[in-house]
Amino acid sequence: MNFSDVLVTILNGSIIFATPLILAALGGVFSERSGVVNIALEGLMVIGAFAAAVVTIFVGESLGVPGWLAPWIGMLAAMVAGIIFSLPHAVASIDFKADQVVSGVALNFLAAGFALFLVKKLFEGAGQTTTVQNVFTKIAIPGLYEIPVIGPGIFNVYGISYLAMILVGVSYYVLYKTPFGLRLRAVGEHPRAADTLGVNVRRMRYMAVMISGALAGLGGSALSIAISSNFQHATVSGHGFMALAAMIFGKWHPAGAMGAALFFGLATALSVSGQVLGLTEYVPSEFLNALPYLLTILALAGVVGRSEAPAANGKPYETGSR
Amino acid sequence: MNKGNSKLNAFLVPVLAVILGMIVGALIMLAMGYNPIQAYSLMFQGIFANPYYMGETLRAVTPLIFAGLAVAFAFRTGLFNIGVEGQFIVGQLAAAWVGISWDLPPVLHAITAVLVAMIAAGLYAGFAGWLKARLGVHEVITTIMLNYIALFSANYIIRNFLKGASEGTKDILPSASIASPFLSNLFEGARINWGLFIALGLTLLMYWLLWKTTTGYELRAVGFNPHASEYAGMNVSKNIVLSMVISGMLAGAGGAVETLGVYGYMVISAGFTGIGFDGIAVALIGANNPFGVVLGALLFGGFSFGADNMQRAEGIPTESIQIVISMVIYFVAASAIIYRLLGVFRRRREEVQS
Numbered sequence: 001m002n003f004s005d006v007l008v009t010i011l012n013g014s015i016i017f018a019t020p021l022i023l024a025a026l027g028g029v030f031s032e033r034s035g036v037v038n039i040a041l042e043g044l045m046v047i048g049a050f051a052a053a054v055v056t057i058f059v060g061e062s063l064g065v066p067g068w069l070a071p072w073i074g075m076l077a078a079m080v081a082g083i084i085f086s087l088p089h090a091v092a093s094i095d096f097k098a099d100q101v102v103s104g105v106a107l108n109f110l111a112a113g114f115a116l117f118l119v120k121k122l123f124e125g126a127g128q129t130t131t132v133q134n135v136f137t138k139i140a141i142p143g144l145y146e147i148p149v150i151g152p153g154i155f156n157v158y159g160i161s162y163l164a165m166i167l168v169g170v171s172y173y174v175l176y177k178t179p180f181g182l183r184l185r186a187v188g189e190h191p192r193a194a195d196t197l198g199v200n201v202r203r204m205r206y207m208a209v210m211i212s213g214a215l216a217g218l219g220g221s222a223l224s225i226a227i228s229s230n231f232q233h234a235t236v237s238g239h240g241f242m243a244l245a246a247m248i249f250g251k252w253h254p255a256g257a258m259g260a261a262l263f264f265g266l267a268t269a270l271s272v273s274g275q276v277l278g279l280t281e282y283v284p285s286e287f288l289n290a291l292p293y294l295l296t297i298l299a300l301a302g303v304v305g306r307s308e309a310p311a312a313n314g315k316p317y318e319t320g321s322r
Numbered sequence: 323m324n325k326g327n328s329k330l331n332a333f334l335v336p337v338l339a340v341i342l343g344m345i346v347g348a349l350i351m352l353a354m355g356y357n358p359i360q361a362y363s364l365m366f367q368g369i370f371a372n373p374y375y376m377g378e379t380l381r382a383v384t385p386l387i388f389a390g391l392a393v394a395f396a397f398r399t400g401l402f403n404i405g406v407e408g409q410f411i412v413g414q415l416a417a418a419w420v421g422i423s424w425d426l427p428p429v430l431h432a433i434t435a436v437l438v439a440m441i442a443a444g445l446y447a448g449f450a451g452w453l454k455a456r457l458g459v460h461e462v463i464t465t466i467m468l469n470y471i472a473l474f475s476a477n478y479i480i481r482n483f484l485k486g487a488s489e490g491t492k493d494i495l496p497s498a499s500i501a502s503p504f505l506s507n508l509f510e511g512a513r514i515n516w517g518l519f520i521a522l523g524l525t526l527l528m529y530w531l532l533w534k535t536t537t538g539y540e541l542r543a544v545g546f547n548p549h550a551s552e553y554a555g556m557n558v559s560k561n562i563v564l565s566m567v568i569s570g571m572l573a574g575a576g577g578a579v580e581t582l583g584v585y586g587y588m589v590i591s592a593g594f595t596g597i598g599f600d601g602i603a604v605a606l607i608g609a610n611n612p613f614g615v616v617l618g619a620l621l622f623g624g625f626s627f628g629a630d631n632m633q634r635a636e637g638i639p640t641e642s643i644q645i646v647i648s649m650v651i652y653f654v655a656a657s658a659i660i661y662r663l664l665g666v667f668r669r670r671r672e673e674v675q676s
Contacts, residue, residue: 112644
């Protein structure tokens with residue numbers, strides 16, 4: 001393996017491992033920018049990963065939908081499932097002034113329990129789904145793929161990875177260039193002022209939480225029908241928390257969240273391809289495994305410094321309160 | 323609302339949350355074609371059917387008390403310690419090291435092992451506290467990262483320095499054990515051990531520290547409103563570090579108890595035990611009150627342990643109990659839902675308050 005092959009492997013891996021994190025972290029940005037803390041990202045990803053695997057298996061293998069189409073339908077199912085599961089969190093946080101951290105934790109437990117319960121029900125007591133036959137495959141973009149290193153590194157990834165990158169741009173545009181985004185952020189910074197100006201705080205927050213459900217569900221689907229090809233209890237294992245970290249790391253900004261997610265992706269790619277690249281001859285594999293997490297702490301301690309959440313994040317709002 | 327009434331609610335809300343959670347769980351089981359009455363009775367049989375089950379239930383509850391106390395302590399002071407999992411591992415490892423490599427007389431050896439585990443885990447958690455106090459790094463991120471670092475480092479240390487015959491450490495010396503043949507015999511051989519009493523002792527200690535000492539008052543004040551506390555002359559940074567250290571010590575004691583009391587060694591592990599994350603649930607069910615944590619751990623640990631019997635006997639997935647527990651937490655969080663159901667949710671009062 002020569003140097004440019006190594007670069008391609010690492011670059012490609014970074015983007016692929018970053019994909020679920022980018023999507024879920026974007027979800028976190030929407031929710032928290034509107035003032036609703038969303039620790040439930042982990043659970044929403046679990047539900048997304050579960051729905052994507054089950055629906056892809058069902059439409060592809062039982063209904064006979066073409067193999068290239070099946071994972072996209074699974075992906076849509078993951079979004080819908082994410083939206084539905086985000087609703088209890090929205091109801092508790094927005095209408096019943098619940099402690100949003102607690103509600104999020106409850107949802108994480110619920111999602112894991114519910115998904116595995118159904119897996120056991122659907123797959124005759126097994127702790128995991130059968131292998132998904134029609135997973136996302138890598139798509140090389142003609143022309144761009146020809147660029148040395150960058151081409152095979154960046155322009156040969158899963159469809160959902162391209163989608164994630166596009167959604168970063170869309171999210172930025174929506175949040176910072178549209179009236180909807182302005183209102184959404186206003187509701188998270190100063191709900192009373194927004195209310196006075198006629199913004200429906202409750203509705204904005206509901207929409208934001210549902211968007212976060214859709215995006216986190218999408219992120220989960222990248223885990224179960226792209227990076228791996230089934231759903232089991234370890235499919236998500238902490239990715240939601242990593243996404244949460246990426247969101248905070250990225251200062252609640254879409255581009256920042258993507259940057260942080262790519263950083264995690266890079267570290268994961270380094271540790272996963274350590275064996276392939278022969279790194280394990282020089283460093284213990286446990287150290288390579290710990291590397292992403294170690295680098296994150298070092299980066300946070302040295303580079304990022306204090307991060308401030310949106311002012312009204314986590315605070316319930318009652319119409320007319322001051 | 324007068325004080326008596328709110329005390330009644332403090333009792334009523336969790337009880338109703340449990341009942342509502344069980345109803346939701348029953349509805350889901352019913353929808354999936356399982357018999358909820360059979361499921362719940364099998365679950366309770368799994369806890370109470372014989373002394374062995376009861377002893378094993380208490381054995382399963384013990385680490386949850388430690389984890390719950392650790393999370394609750396941090397919560398009380400305004401910090402979210404997701405790192406109990408990692409601190410627990412550090413405690414396990416330190417206890418294993420002392421138990422294997424040090425040579426001390428019985429009892430003293432066990433006490434030393436627990437204390438060293440507490441100090442190690444306290445320092446480990448304190449690092450996250452220091453990063454927050456000094457550099458403003460969010461503790462949620464650092465503690466998550468430290469979980470993984472603890473997991474992989476522990477595996478490395480076990481593999482290279484403490485490796486026994488199989489995929490784990492050597493056995494600890496008998497002098498370091500806190501297993502109790504007396505309790506074990508009482509419960510027909512269940513692995514219940516002295517750790518339960520250490521947990522209850524730390525529960526009392528935590529109550530005393532938080533509500534009966536000046537330090538505890540400051541810690542709670544900082545959790546309640548850091549800006550006001552700073553203005554009142556309290557050293558917020560110091561309190562953040564101190565709080566994380568104590569939280570980590572509680573978690574570390576839990577890890578030590580698992581190693582010294584239940585297994586006698588520590589395994590090389592591919593993933594987390596989940597006890598740290600369960601601790602979050604336990605703390606929340608217990609409303610971050612030390613005595614509440616004990617009840618929360620009994621509920622959580624009891625239900626989870628009993629659920630195994632459900633799956634063994636009738637193939638009803640254990641996860642249905644996880645659904646019940648999550649709904650209990652949900653209803654505790656959104657207790658306003660319960661008030662509305664009770665009809666005591668009085669809008670007028672809210673308006674007067676705001």
